[in-house]
Amino acid sequence: MKTQLIDLDKQRDQFLLLQNELRERWQTVDLFDRSDADILVVPSVTLDQREMMKIDGVHHYEERLLFSLIRLKNPQTRLVYITSQPLHPSVIDYYLQLLPGIPFSHARERLLLLSTYDASPRPLSEKILERPRLIEKIRQALRPARSFMICYNSTHLEEALSVALNIPLLAAAPHLLYWGTKSGSREIFAECGIPLPNGSELVKNADDLAEVAAELWEKEPQLQRMVVKLNEGFSGEGNALLDLRKLRDVNSANRVQAIRDAFPFLRFQSAGETWESFSSKIPELGAIVEAFIEGEEKRSPSVQGRIAPNGEVEILSTHDQILGGPDGQVYLGCRFPADESYRLKLQELGVQVGQNLANKGALERFGVDFIAVRQQDGKWDIQAIEINLRKGGTTHPFMTLKFLTNGRYERSNGLFYSQQGREKYYMATDNLQKDRYRGLLANDLMDIIAAHQLHFDSSTETGTVFHLMGCLSQFGKLGLTSIGNSPQQAQEIYNKVVNALDEETGAKKETSLHSLAAIPMTWNGEITPTIQRVAENP
Known part of the structure; x- marks a missing residue:
């Protein structure tokens, strides 16, 4: 050894x-x-x-x-x-x-x-x-x-x-990866003085997890729900929800045991997850509990940056993330840029985190996820959730836009401009998925792109760029980034892709696993639909 x-x-x-x-x-x-x-x-x-x-x-x-x-x-x-x-x-x-x-x-x-x-x-x-x-x-x-x-x-x-x-x-060097875990992220937010939800220290077994959950409940008696998170989980797939409202009648002396007994009934965000499999990962990956932020109007924005080899921190982008799963914890896609009412604040917080990481010796990509809740006065309460020290789901859409247009991100307003001076917007997902899309080969997709003119047009700098094409035949799953000159155009281009694929596969009445739904969401002042996970008709 x-x-x-x-x-x-x-x-x-x-x-x-x-x-x-x-x-x-x-x-x-x-x-x-x-x-x-x-x-x-x-x-x-x-x-x-x-x-x-x-x-x-x-x-x-x-x-x-x-x-x-x-x-x-x-x-x-x-x-x-x-x-x-x-x-x-x-x-x-x-x-x-x-x-x-x-x-x-x-x-x-x-x-x-x-x-x-x-x-x-x-x-x-x-x-x-x-x-x-x-x-x-x-x-x-x-x-x-x-x-x-x-x-x-x-x-x-x-x-x-x-x-x-x-x-x-x-x-980032591997010995720095702790700062991209749930517990490491919380430490950096505390060092930077960035608001974050109440939460626990890192634990490595279920008994200690019950203890810290009870302590969090004691600190925040009005808490309705808390999130149990695998410390090295990603995309929300390692999260589970503990509903404290079902334990209201339990006195404080019995809370630890009541929480322990409730663990098998956690609401897991990943389909097919069980307490048996979830708890088996805790000794290796670790876990924390964190207060679940409630709110009638709630969003999940993020900021992305990079640390250059010379230590310079550059803000690359902001996004409003599109989340799904049983309780809106699982990453499905994103819209660029984040809402104008808080995107500059995200940049400011991103620089603080980036400088902290640079001081620790980190390099290249980092992202910070937040929860934003609209208050009664109309302002947004923004709390930091986690840091990603890797390329994430927002990396490839933004870099695709940047490389294709040779454009620039403008820090003063958080917008992106092509070389021709056009404002650029996009909607992206890794999770456009339908059973009826199964069996489509890469060549079939190319035929559909050509027939319906879905390609990216360099003259207008609009259109769709596809990825994860290898998933299509076996899983009926596809990734795409739909780029427009306005939020509305980006949405329309995305819809055009879905409609074309539905038409070509005879799936007009079918609901996709990750499709456009009728739940509205404000994007740069306009009401647009969001993506959510919904049941698929066989």
Whole structure:
């Protein structure tokens, strides 16, 4: 065990030395974005695999970073993209044809696609590390002094791969990942003086979880519900709701036992989750409890930023997240930008968090999720919920917009402008899903896109960009980003996609698992429908 610890220490030291090369190489954000570089994309979703299996088609989520191919618009950029299973050629062609002003053949020559040919439910990074010949092939394809690696999230597996290839990883170092957990996020919010819900410390067993839940209830006697969260859960799939209203008659002396007895009846946000499976993860992943924020008008906005190699904090975007699940805890999609009444406040809070993370040594992407509740005076009470130290569901839509339009995000008003000066808006989801879409091949989708003119039009800078196309045939699931010159146009473009797919599959009367519903939501002053999880008709 001592030898293993020493090896891990050596690995970390070498990893950090490589990351320091990034800091020396790129002193500003502009230099980084325009650099002559070889980019290794390892889209490994290195999260708890038991949690990952809750997501339909999760092994296709390696496709979410395919927006990186748009980086090939820089004629000096070369890119290596690795997946567990080979990608369909038409999917690659689709992305390369999006490149503005770059011949398809020129971009294709600068792209190397590699695969482990391993469909097992394990992280891609682990599969690569098991294949020394593949590692050598990757090494030979890269220019060491001009290369860096990007990933979905960083763990000790990505750290090991970075060291094995001797190229730096542009992501938070694994020893900093605690700050992206539920308990770590709460500590940073407290350090920054950012409002957050009352909650507990981290615990590692069900008995302690009952204790801290009772303590939280004691501190906040009027609490109606609390959220039980796996400390390393993601997208709300690791959340469960404890309804305290059913325990009102329990006296304070018996509360711990009453809460313990209520655990098997938690309202889990992930379909098929049980207390038995949920509690089995607590010793490894940890758990906290947090006050559930009540409110008649409640939203879930977020802010995204990045920390450049030189430590500079840049705010990239704000979003209103679209949530579903039994109690609105599960991430389904997003709208850009967040409502104008609080988007500048989100930016301000995002900078505080980003600077705190930068001081701790973090790099690259971070996101902060909030809950906003409208008060009687019309103002919004905003409380921070968690930090994501990884690329999230809002990363690929925004980067797709940025790469396609060569536009800029304006901090003064929180809007995005294309090079032509147009304001840009979008609606995005990873979760457009219907049973009737099953069996559609990638080529079938291309036919539908062409027939209904659903493609992104570079002349108007509007239209839809698709992703997760590999999920379509088996799971009837698709991701998309619908870009418009107004919130209303973005919504209309999204609706056009859904209507076209319904028409082509004869699903006019069918309700999608994650579809546009009739529940209104204000988006930049306009009433628009939101996405929610609803039952699907067989």
